[in-house]
Amino acid sequence: MSNKKYITLGFATVAVALTILFSANLFAKNTESTKKEASRLEALAKFTKVISIVEKYNVDAVTIEDLMDKALQGMMTNLDAHSNFLTQKDYKKLKVQTDGEFGGLGITVGVRDGALTVIAPIEGTPADKAGVKPGDIILKINDESTLSMTIDEAVSRMRGKVGEPIEITIVRKGEAKPLTIKIVRGIITIESVYTKTIGDDILYVRVTSFDKKVVEDISKAINKKKAMTKGIILDLRNNPGGLLDQAVGLVDLFVDKGDIVSQKGRKSSDDQVYSAKSSNTITDVPVVVVVNGGSASASEIVSGALQDHKRAIVVGENTFGKGSVQVVLPITKEEAIKLTIARYYLPSGRTIQALGVKPDIEVFPGKVQQDENGFSIKEADLKKHLEEELIKADTKVSSEKKAKENGNKKDIISKEQLYKDIQLKESVDIIRALIIVKG
Known part of the structure; x- marks a missing residue:
């Protein structure tokens, strides 16, 4: 009986102790919650007080609605470069972007170190033809400074009627003075995938942006040339990104697991993991990916994932470094906020944001250095070489006519074209080495 009494008292003591501990924890949590709520109310009171003071004493009359819009814009733009408050006008423009025709320049912009920076001009667009380059900092749009503009405001000002001219003032690395570029707005139509062949066994795939048909088009191109293809060069230079599912699908064509x-x-x-499926993989040939400072977002996911899986050699320059996810959240029927809700991480766990993808082999743009006169030949071959040059001179007109008639074999990249693009030339040399190692 005595033992039972002690056991009962022991259980009772433990129960009381647990009750006290639970009550203490609950009290601590309630206290912490109360402090947080008090802090929130204090911050909101401060905000309301400032709004009231500005409304009452500001030198220019301003409405409470205008003040709230400005406050929201300031708050969102100070979160990060891609978050923004969308007014009625901005939100309407965002919703109708894909409806009807609108004129644009054909450039993708971002904010780098607080400056409005060109990520990449889209191939074949007015900006591309006018000579806009990745890394150009846009100082002014027409006569308006961009220093206090959000990305959405800048994009809105660059859009307009087709055929209407616009001037942008840029700062370019290596140029002593700012440059003013005049561009005529055009309808932006993008062909995202181009394919060509190099030699008899290399498939060259150029992706200018990630639209909804990228994976389908590249799959068709690879399957069509599968019998002859021993290596693939994937060119993502100046590709500003696009749809995430297309980036994932493109990697999946080359990677069978992970x-x-x-x-x-x-x-x-908001957390999500996208994995490869062996059923989607269509080739195991060596791959080289070419990137530069204009490769952003989806392009960085593709190049970084293939690099992490050791499925491709990445050649070129460090990419832009845009690895965040934005969503548009309506706050009224006519207004919304664009908010960064997540970041992308590559298979190794590294982030793209602000860092980009570092190439395995760094190659800067330019031409392949050759002898200025093209006479790097032996003396014994000189006479033969000069005879060949005479033949070339005699047949120049007819050969040019023939080239014009057959389109200069547009689906083939010539040796002359390679020597004008050192990044592509290096990629070809690397893929040839990989083909030899594999074969």
Whole structure:
């Protein structure tokens, strides 16, 4: 009986102790929650007080609605370069971007170190033809400074009626003075995938942006040339990105297992992992990916994932470094906010944001250095060489006519074209080495 009494008292003591501990924890949590709520109310009171003071004493009359819009714009743009408050006018423009025709320049812009920076001109667009380059900093749009503009405001000002001229003032690395470029707005139509052949066994695939048909078009191109293809060069230079599912699908064509990219946010509901499936893989030939400072977002996911899986050699320059996820969240029927909710992470766990993808082999743009006169030949071959040059001179007119008639074999990249593009030339040399190693 005595032992039972002690056991009962022991249980009672433990129960009381647990109750006290639970109550203490609950009290601590309630206290912490109360402090947080008090802090929130204090911050909101401060905000309301400032709004009231500005409304009452500001030198220019301003409405409470205008003040709230300005406050929201300031708050969102100070979160990061891609978040923004969309007014009624901005939100309407965003919703109708894909409806009807609108004129544009054909450039993708971002904010780097606080400056409005060209990520890349889209191939074949007015900006591309006018000579806009990746890395150009846009100082002015017409006569308006961009220093206090958001990305959405800048894009809105660059859009307009087709055929209407616009001037942008840029700062370019290596140029002593700012440059003013005049561009005529045009309808932006993009052909995202181009394919050509190099020699008899290399497939060259150029992707200018990631639209909804990229994976389909590249799959068709690879399957069509599968019998002859021993290596693939994937050119993502000046590709500003696009649809995430297309980037994932493109990697999946080359990788048969493992993660491709993960998305991580503050809320677990925003977290997502995209993985490769062996059923989607269509080739195991060597791959080289060419990138530069204009390769951003989806391009960085593709190049970085293939690099992490050791499935491709990445050649060129460090990419832009845009690895965040934005969503548009309506706050009224006519207004919304664009908010960064997550970041992308590559299979190795590294982030793209602000860092970009570093190439395995760094190659800067330019021409392949050759002898100025093209006479790097032996003396014994000189006479033969000069005779060949005479033949070339005699047949120049007819050969030019023939080239014009057959389009100069547009689906083939010539040796002359390679020597004008050192990044591509290096990529070809690397893929040839990989083909030899594999074969």
